[in-house]
Amino acid sequence: MKKDHYLELDFSDDLPEFQLNRREFLRVAGGGIFIFFTVRDVSLFSQEVQRRRSRHDLPSDFNAFLRIGEDGRVACFTGKIEMGQGIITSLAQMLADELDVTLDAVDMVMGDTDLCPWDMGTFGSRTTRFFGPPLRAAAAEGRKVLLVLASEQLKTPPENLITENGFVIDKIDNKKRVSYAQLSKGKKIGRHLSGTVMVKNPSEFKIINKPVLRRDAHEKVTGKAKYAGDIQLPGMLYAKILRPPSHDSKLVEADVSGAEQVDGARVIRDGDLIAVLHKYPDVAADALAKIKVKYNTPPSNLTDKNIFAHLLKVAPEGETVAEGGNLQAGEKEAAVTVEESYFDGYKAHAPIEPHTAVVHMEGEKVTVWPSSQTPFRAKDEVAEALGIPAENVRVISPFVGGGFGGKTRNLQIVEAARLAKLSGKPVQVGWSREEEFFYDSFRPAAVVKIEAGITKTGDISFWDYHVFFAGERGSQQFYNIPNHLTMSHGSGWGGTPGAHPFATGAWRAPANNTNTFARESHIDILAAKAGMDPVEFRMQNLTDKQMRGVLQAAAGKFGWKAAKAPSGRGYGVACGTDAGTLVASMAEVEVDKTTGDVTVKRVVCAQDMGLAINPEGAAIQMEGCITMGLGYALAEDIHFRGGEILDLNFGTYQIPRFSWLPQIETVIMDNINSDPQGGGEPAIIIMGAVIANAIYDACGARVFQLPLTPERVKTALNPD
Amino acid sequence: MIEKVKFRLNGNPTTISVDSSRILLWVLRTDLGLTGTKFGCGESYCGACTVLVNNEAMRSCQLTVKDVQGKEVMTIEGLAQNGNLHPLQKAFMEHDALQCGYCTPGIILTAYALLNKNPHPSTPDIISGMNNNLCRCGAHNRIVKAVQAAADEMKGGY
Numbered sequence: 001m002k003k004d005h006y007l008e009l010d011f012s013d014d015l016p017e018f019q020l021n022r023r024e025f026l027r028v029a030g031g032g033i034f035i036f037f038t039v040r041d042v043s044l045f046s047q048e049v050q051r052r053r054s055r056h057d058l059p060s061d062f063n064a065f066l067r068i069g070e071d072g073r074v075a076c077f078t079g080k081i082e083m084g085q086g087i088i089t090s091l092a093q094m095l096a097d098e099l100d101v102t103l104d105a106v107d108m109v110m111g112d113t114d115l116c117p118w119d120m121g122t123f124g125s126r127t128t129r130f131f132g133p134p135l136r137a138a139a140a141e142g143r144k145v146l147l148v149l150a151s152e153q154l155k156t157p158p159e160n161l162i163t164e165n166g167f168v169i170d171k172i173d174n175k176k177r178v179s180y181a182q183l184s185k186g187k188k189i190g191r192h193l194s195g196t197v198m199v200k201n202p203s204e205f206k207i208i209n210k211p212v213l214r215r216d217a218h219e220k221v222t223g224k225a226k227y228a229g230d231i232q233l234p235g236m237l238y239a240k241i242l243r244p245p246s247h248d249s250k251l252v253e254a255d256v257s258g259a260e261q262v263d264g265a266r267v268i269r270d271g272d273l274i275a276v277l278h279k280y281p282d283v284a285a286d287a288l289a290k291i292k293v294k295y296n297t298p299p300s301n302l303t304d305k306n307i308f309a310h311l312l313k314v315a316p317e318g319e320t321v322a323e324g325g326n327l328q329a330g331e332k333e334a335a336v337t338v339e340e341s342y343f344d345g346y347k348a349h350a351p352i353e354p355h356t357a358v359v360h361m362e363g364e365k366v367t368v369w370p371s372s373q374t375p376f377r378a379k380d381e382v383a384e385a386l387g388i389p390a391e392n393v394r395v396i397s398p399f400v401g402g403g404f405g406g407k408t409r410n411l412q413i414v415e416a417a418r419l420a421k422l423s424g425k426p427v428q429v430g431w432s433r434e435e436e437f438f439y440d441s442f443r444p445a446a447v448v449k450i451e452a453g454i455t456k457t458g459d460i461s462f463w464d465y466h467v468f469f470a471g472e473r474g475s476q477q478f479y480n481i482p483n484h485l486t487m488s489h490g491s492g493w494g495g496t497p498g499a500h501p502f503a504t505g506a507w508r509a510p511a512n513n514t515n516t517f518a519r520e521s522h523i524d525i526l527a528a529k530a531g532m533d534p535v536e537f538r539m540q541n542l543t544d545k546q547m548r549g550v551l552q553a554a555a556g557k558f559g560w561k562a563a564k565a566p567s568g569r570g571y572g573v574a575c576g577t578d579a580g581t582l583v584a585s586m587a588e589v590e591v592d593k594t595t596g597d598v599t600v601k602r603v604v605c606a607q608d609m610g611l612a613i614n615p616e617g618a619a620i621q622m623e624g625c626i627t628m629g630l631g632y633a634l635a636e637d638i639h640f641r642g643g644e645i646l647d648l649n650f651g652t653y654q655i656p657r658f659s660w661l662p663q664i665e666t667v668i669m670d671n672i673n674s675d676p677q678g679g680g681e682p683a684i685i686i687m688g689a690v691i692a693n694a695i696y697d698a699c700g701a702r703v704f705q706l707p708l709t710p711e712r713v714k715t716a717l718n719p720d
Numbered sequence: 721m722i723e724k725v726k727f728r729l730n731g732n733p734t735t736i737s738v739d740s741s742r743i744l745l746w747v748l749r750t751d752l753g754l755t756g757t758k759f760g761c762g763e764s765y766c767g768a769c770t771v772l773v774n775n776e777a778m779r780s781c782q783l784t785v786k787d788v789q790g791k792e793v794m795t796i797e798g799l800a801q802n803g804n805l806h807p808l809q810k811a812f813m814e815h816d817a818l819q820c821g822y823c824t825p826g827i828i829l830t831a832y833a834l835l836n837k838n839p840h841p842s843t844p845d846i847i848s849g850m851n852n853n854l855c856r857c858g859a860h861n862r863i864v865k866a867v868q869a870a871a872d873e874m875k876g877g878y
Contacts, residue, residue, distance in 0.1 A: 084820030084857045213816055220821030221809040223756020223796035227822060230755035238750075282746040283739075352760045352768055352856050353822040401758070401822030402856045433761040620816055620862070627858025650765035650854060658847045658860050 066095060066138055068146070072166050072181030074099060074106045076135070079119025079376060080127050081111040082216065083351075083400035083407070084624075085680045086617035087127045089215045093613055094132055097207035098139030098199055100163035101180065103215075111375040111397025121374035123408055123506060125579035125678025128613055132676055136199045149183045202611065202672040209672055211616035216399070226398045228356040228371040229430045236358065236426040237266065238281035239419045240288040242274040243435060247502045247643030249295040258290030267291075268422050275419055281430065300642025302501055307445045308343050311469050311490070314499055318487035321472045330462025330483030334453025336529045342450070342518035343705040344470065344688075346500075346638035347443040347507055347631075348647070350655055353401020354436040355412040359419075360426040364388055366417065368395045373407040381410055382417045404628075405506035409441045434648045441505030442638055444495055446470035448518035452481075458530035460541050467515055469495055474512030474578060474685060477519055480543045501643045508625075509681035512578045513632060513688060517706055520574035520689030524565065524696065533562035534573050534693065546608055551575055551584040553667050554606035558586040565697040570601075572694025574686040579678025581609040585626075585686045587662070589694040591701070593717060596710030598634060598695055600660070605683050606667040610674035622666040622683040629687025630656045635707050727788045729754075730798025738785055745769045745780040748795060756796035756825045760854070767853035770826035771795050777833035796825035799832070807878060808832055808870040817866035819857030827853050831867045839876040843868065 067075040076095050082088040092106040109115055111122075119131075143163055150168035151158040160171050168183070170176035202209065219225035242254065251274075256267045259276045265287040266277040274291065278284035302310055331337065357370040359382070366386065372378050375395040383390040400407060416429040431439065447468040453461050463484040467475050472488035490496050493510050494503075507513070527537035535555055542548050554560075554573070563569065570589045577583070588602040603626050612618040635654040639646040647653040666683075688706050696702050701716035726735045729752065738747055748754045748771070757780055760768030764779040771780045772794040773787075799806045808828050811817070818824045827850065834841065834849035841849065846867045855863065 084818075086819070213813065214818070216821065217813040217816070217818060218805075220818050220824050221796075221805070221812045221828060222800055223754075223825045225821050226755070227758070229749075229759065232750070232753065232755070280742070280746055280750050282743045350856055351820070351822070352766055352854060353758070353820070354760075399821060402820040404856070430759065433763065433765075616816060620819065620859070623861060624819060624858035627860055628856065649761055649763050651763070655854060655856060656858065656860070657852075657854070658850045658864065661847070661860050661864075664861055 066135070066142060068099075068142060068180055068184045070181060070185045072105065072179055072184075074101055075109050076106060077109045077112075077116040078131060078135075079111060079113070079116045080122045080131060081373060081375060081397045081400050082108075083122065083373065083403040085122075085127075085621060086214060086614065089212055090128060090613040090617050091132070091135060092215060093207045093210075093212055094136045095139045097205055098136045099143050101166045103207055103212065105166055108215075111395070113375055113379045113393070113395040118376050121377060121408055122403070123373055123405055125581075125680045125682070128676045129580060129678055132613065140199045146180055146183055150178050153178055153183070208613055209611060209615065212614050213616065220399075227353055227401050228358060228369050228398050229353070229428065231358040231369040231398065231428070233358065233360055233426040236428055237277040237279055237423060238284050239275045239277050239416065239427050239429045240281065240284040241415060241429070242288060242291055242293060243438060244295050244297075245644055246295075246297045248300065249297040249643070252294040252296050254294070255292040258292065259287040262287035262290065266423060268419060270418060270422055273415070273418060275415075277419065277423055277425070277427065281428070285432075297644070298642075300501070302642050304345055304445075304637060304639050307345070308447050311445060311499060312447055314496070315468045315489040316496055318466060318489040319472075321486040321488050322476050323485045325462075325483030327462050327464055327483050327485055331453060333455055333461040335456040337451065337453040338522065338525050338529060339451040340449075340522060340525065340704060342448040342514075342521060344446045344514040344517060345706065346445050346504070346640070347636050348437055348440045348638055348653060349404045349406025349507060350436070350440075350650075350653065351402030351404060351406060354431040354433060355407065355439070356428070356430040357410075357413040357416040358426060358428045359413070359416040361386070361417075361420045361424075364392050366393045366420070368393065368413060368417070369398055370395060370410065370413045371400050371407055372397065372410050372413060373400065373403045373405070374410060377408075378410045378413045381414050385414045385417050386421055404508045405510060406440055409503070409505060411439055433650070437638075437647050437649070437653065438645050439503070441503040443507030443510065443513070443632075444469050444471075444493055444500060444504035446514045448514065450518060450522045452522060452526060454526050454530050458532050458537060458540055460526060465519070467511075467518070469499060470514035471511030473510055474515035474576060475519075478544055478547055478575075478577060479523070479538070479541045481541070501640065502645065508628065509578050509685045512576065512681070512685040513629075514706075516574065516576040516685040517688035517692065520576065520686065521692050521702075521704070524572075524689075524693045525702065528565050528696075531564055534565055535560055536562055538573070538575065547575060547577075547582050547584070550582045550606045550608050550669060553669060554584040554586050554604055557606065557665055557667050558604040560586060565693070566700040567697050568699075570694050570698030572690045572692070572697055574689035574693060576682070576685045578682040578685050579680075581607055581677040581679065581682040583607045583682045583686055585683070585690045587690040587694045589691060589698055591695055591698040591713060593699055596712070596714035596717070598691065598708060598710070598713060600630060600634075600662040600691060600694075602663045602665075603690070604665045604667070605686075606669065607683060608669035608671055609677045609679050609682070611672045611676040612668050612679070613676055615668055618668055618679045619666045621679045622668075623664050625681065625683035626664050626687060627656050627661065629684040630660055630662075630691075632706060633687045633691045633708055634660070635709065637707050725785050725789050727790060728792045730794055736785070740786040740789070741784050743781060744771070744783040744785055744788060747785050748780060754795050754797050758822055758825060760823065760826075765854065766823070767826040767830060768823050770829045770853070772829055772833060775833060775836050777830045794829070796829060799828065806832070807873040808835070808867070811866040811870040811873065812863070815862045815866040815869065817859055817862040819859050823853060823855045827855065827863060831863075831870070834867070835871055835874065839871060839874065841867070841871055
């Protein structure tokens, strides 16, 4: 990938403003040995931002820290948060291995804006790729410092010393040893990373690349794990907020007297923000229902049915993502040309934990416990909303109950902050499921138009690709196509003004799900036109060795046998790349031709993610991607009328269930000598295409719109 | 109306003075401070709020406090005995049968009730028994395996 497009979330307000200097950090964090290091990512990000916006200086501050405590325990401070993706385990593995301590000795301190260095947010499968290398380097440096200190204490040259399980030991006389705890006691040593520290070679790994179980499981199976809604403070009030019926609605009048009569209820009104506060959330909700309110909502004919025509109408000129050769020359070489459009509706993130936040304001100091993927952004947003300096705001991140990109947006935190200030009490805002659907930043509806041709011998001669409103991530094709153009119209998940009737944003592997659905469906159509097996067709048009290897691995595991589609077997294939990782999947489906129902029986996914820090965790993420991906492939679609969201709960918005489950098999390519790549998103991107292609193979029905509902399958089977 | 409601909660006799028409989920979470029981959807679709009432898995978002008068209520906090994890809890840990963990308490208690009724479930039995609990992270296959492993471990009893 020549360009990294994971930066499309607009984090312009979010630039590194790391105010904690080293001395302040020592004061906050107590004794021990401190290692400061810089996450490369931040400077790259800032250069990118600077290039794009030209209004901010590069940050010069270190971005992350680890602490070797006086008790020998090792704390890792990271601005990242744990939302299920498992970095609470994999980051600890990296640190433990490089420092030569046991995994059990590592404590993770995550997403605390007073203790942890600035971080732009936990999204984009970035943690392992970009936070991991400097973390490992810092741990390696820490080990070096300990060796020097031990050498002085043991009066042994450093080259005669080894480190093991938190001890520095004399190689010759192993009774001569000193623990990290003894060495660090009372010392405060800060040093900048030289940048030349050697991390371990893969052959030296003891903990990295070994499968390790989740470290947070005990808390989570006992109910002790704290999420934002579980934070309860003395005097805290729960707020329920009046919501409009539509994003277009304007408040006309509200009579709050009914709510005010509820015992213990406080009604707060600040402009359009009308809320009822009570010490019990259910009573607050009951009181809120007593408010008589009138809204003015302009009529709208825009629905999930006609949104695509609207989007194409308002689409701006495209931007070129990639191009090469000459399309007209390619068209002349083509024996067969195929032109199709692909459609994808709005999808909700739908984490089981709705957006929640607790805010406590004491004088000018504010503490926030949010469900958020972007705690540092939340800090700035709270400061701005309350008109106080950002350094007065501390965000402490509890566990997050699923994010998938949706919790990069922090509306509920700002609401809680405003209400905490207005009420003078600690306030918890926890959205209902209806609010969660209403205020979600949906994966945008999008259209992809592709025209492509093949030669008589089955080579793709040209590829003319236009994506509208999905965004460009994943639009770059990786086949060996001499003449190609890829353009993105209305790029960015936020869309352009007037495009979407409500908020849109990044949804797990943003843009890539839509782009991969379109590309890999179209490749399959070309294969069928060429009269070729879809795997053979891909191999013929692929020169990228890594992708060929992944596709072959998937085919081997699946037991793919070549046949021209539709073969009646119900086998599908799709490939893709995301966050530096390559994936290839194969699926087996059964289609009920009478009802159009699709049953996914088996999914095999092979993934090349470079070095897998925790192969167990990586496999879990793949399984999670495949399972979650069944939802957008088969059922998930937001229904709306103008700015009114018609899906209020899981009754109409169906997410994957146990009964949907295929047999899932994962393959992680052995590539430990390469840098680690993303793992939280890649395996989801192929789910739309692999199922669409399997449906075609089963029954000859080609569906061009996600989700692949029974109705659409039936219509594709009987086009009249 | 404020009245005294008595029930057993995680094995302990419990009396609370409360408006007995209030929702059990919120009384557990706020008045009683048991936050292991989660709010997910409020309309019984997701199962995050599942508790055991007389050993039946029930959605606490659909129950009032009055509904459990005189009954035995168990939340996730009551599952481990004297610090010893239940076989289901151990199996969930050993199989990594969770990710974000937010649905986990409800999933485990639903599985507990399932094994109570059917100590030797087949895989289809587990799938149909768990089907109304939602997990967005996609831990489903591991959950099925964990429940199976716990059933094997418990050998029909516990």
